[in-house]
Amino acid sequence: MGSNVVSVGRLVIRLLLEWILLAIIGVLIYVLYINIVFYIIPVSWKSVLLAYDSVVRSIIIVTIGVVLVWDTGRRISDYISKYDSVKGTVLKFVLDTVLIVAILIALAVTFERFGLSVAAFSGTAVGIIVGLAAQQTLSNVIAGIVIIMTGRYKPGDRVTIVNWRYGIIRAMYPHEGLPNGFTGIIRNITLMFTEMVSDGGWEYTIPNYVMLDALIIHRNLAPFKRIRARIDLPSSVDPWVFEERIKEALRDDRIKSIRVKVGETWQSINLYQAIIEILADGKADGEEIKDLVLREAVKIRNELGKQ
Numbered sequence: 001m002g003s004n005v006v007s008v009g010r011l012v013i014r015l016l017l018e019w020i021l022l023a024i025i026g027v028l029i030y031v032l033y034i035n036i037v038f039y040i041i042p043v044s045w046k047s048v049l050l051a052y053d054s055v056v057r058s059i060i061i062v063t064i065g066v067v068l069v070w071d072t073g074r075r076i077s078d079y080i081s082k083y084d085s086v087k088g089t090v091l092k093f094v095l096d097t098v099l100i101v102a103i104l105i106a107l108a109v110t111f112e113r114f115g116l117s118v119a120a121f122s123g124t125a126v127g128i129i130v131g132l133a134a135q136q137t138l139s140n141v142i143a144g145i146v147i148i149m150t151g152r153y154k155p156g157d158r159v160t161i162v163n164w165r166y167g168i169i170r171a172m173y174p175h176e177g178l179p180n181g182f183t184g185i186i187r188n189i190t191l192m193f194t195e196m197v198s199d200g201g202w203e204y205t206i207p208n209y210v211m212l213d214a215l216i217i218h219r220n221l222a223p224f225k226r227i228r229a230r231i232d233l234p235s236s237v238d239p240w241v242f243e244e245r246i247k248e249a250l251r252d253d254r255i256k257s258i259r260v261k262v263g264e265t266w267q268s269i270n271l272y273q274a275i276i277e278i279l280a281d282g283k284a285d286g287e288e289i290k291d292l293v294l295r296e297a298v299k300i301r302n303e304l305g306k307q
Contacts, residue, residue, distance in 0.1 A: 014075070015072055015075065018068075018071060018072075019068060019072075022064050022067060022068050023064070025064070026060050026061070026063075026064040029060055030056070030060055033056055069098065137192070139208075139209040140191075140192045140193070140207050140208045140209050141191055141192065141208075142209075143207075143208035143209040143211065143212040144189065144190070144191055144192065144194075144208040146212060147189060147194070147208060147211060147212060148189060152211075152212075152216060153186055153216055153218070154186065154189070155186050155187060155188055155189060156185065156186065157185065157186045157218060157219075157220060158183070158184070158185050158186075158218075158219040158220045159183070159184070159185075159186060159196075159216050159217060159218055159219060160181045160182065160183040160216075160217040160219060161181050161182045161183075161196070161206070161211070161214050161215070161216060161217075162181035162214060162215040162217070163181070163210055163213065163214035163215070165210060165213075166182070166210075181215070181217070182196070182198060182204060183198065183199050183219065184196045184197050184198035184199055184202075184204065185197050187203075189208075192207070192208060193205045193206060193207055193208060194206050194207075194208055194211045220282070220283070221282075222282040223282045224256065224279055224280065224281060224282050225279075225280045225281070225282055225284060225286050225289075226277065226278070226279060226280075227277075227278040227279075227280055227286050227289050227290050227293070228275060228276065228277050228278070229275075229276045229278070229290050229293045229294050229297065230263075230273055230274070230275055230276070231273070231274050231276070231294065231297045231298065231301065232265055232271045232272070232273055232274075233271065233272055233273070233274050233301055233304075234270060234271060234301075234305050235269075235270050235271060235272055236305070237301065237304045237305060238304075239260060239262050239272070239274060241304065242260060242274060242300060242301075242304060243258075243259075243260035245300045245303075245304070246258060246260060246276060246293075246296060246297060246300060249296040249299075249300060250278075250292070250293060250296055252289075252292070253281075254280050254281045254284040254289060255278055255279070255280050255281075255284075255289065256279045256280065256281065257278070257279040258276065258277070258278055258279075259276075259277045260274055260275065260276055260277070261274075261275040261277065262274060262275070263275050274297070276293055276297060278290075278293060
């Protein structure tokens with residue numbers, strides 16, 4: 001608790017110092033502009049530039065304000081993300097939206113001073129926004145906000161992403177019933193993209209509008225996993241005996257139940273296929289469990305085949 005208070009105090013002091021520094025920079029820029037107008041440029045230009053003095057001041061204020069809000073929001077969201085990455089991302093989205101709205105309002109007030117109608121400016125701004133709405137950029141931003149606000153997934157979740165836009169070549173022996181998708185851990189959700197690290201170690205950067213449209217399978221929320229493994233057995237091996245042996249061999253806390261079914265094979269009339277169905281704990285690694293099952297199955301097959 002004490003360390004949190006100290007870190008918050010340091011954050012507040014750092015922000016106050018940055019605000020003071022930015023205010024001083026803004027004043028210095030304006031003083032420099034006035035000195036240039038009165039002492040450097042020709043007299044004939046002074047009246048023109050002084051007529052736009054309010055515009056210069058507005059630009060300086062807007063620029064300083066943008067930098068101030070952006071930096072403050074970044075530091076606060078980074079601080080919150082240390083404890084809750086989802087809330088940190090939501091706060092970043094909110095501050096970015098506030099920043100855009102503040103810039104539009106500041107520009108509207110500036111234009112009104114020169115006789116431009118606020119309504120005309122607002123109409124232009126709305127027209128620009130509507131035009132951008134048809135573009136993927138704004139679609140990504142809106143999708144990102146929806147994803148964060150609805151909590152569809154969050155950093156740290158292990159998920160499988162299934163989407164018709166991205167095709168995957170199926171493995172030679174795919175998992176039965178497993179959708180053809182990308183599986184990995186969500187690393188970060190930004191304003192435009194979702195970053196995911198796949199089980200194979202690849203880093204994916206996926207547009208948010210694709211993620212909003214995709215089927216998301218949450219891997220770390222299910223209370224159990226169903227795993228299926230297949231192995232060919234000689235017809236001389238009794239399937240009942242094989243089932244009892246595999247149950248004895250797989251006494252693992254992660255495995256809740258085991259069942260063996262018999263299936264036909266077209267490879268040889270002297271073989272049949274044993275389908276081993278495992279119900280495992282939801283937090284268990286499915287690939288690791290399947291590897292264990294197949295290793296024990298091969299070992300038992302070899303032992304029973306010699307009898």
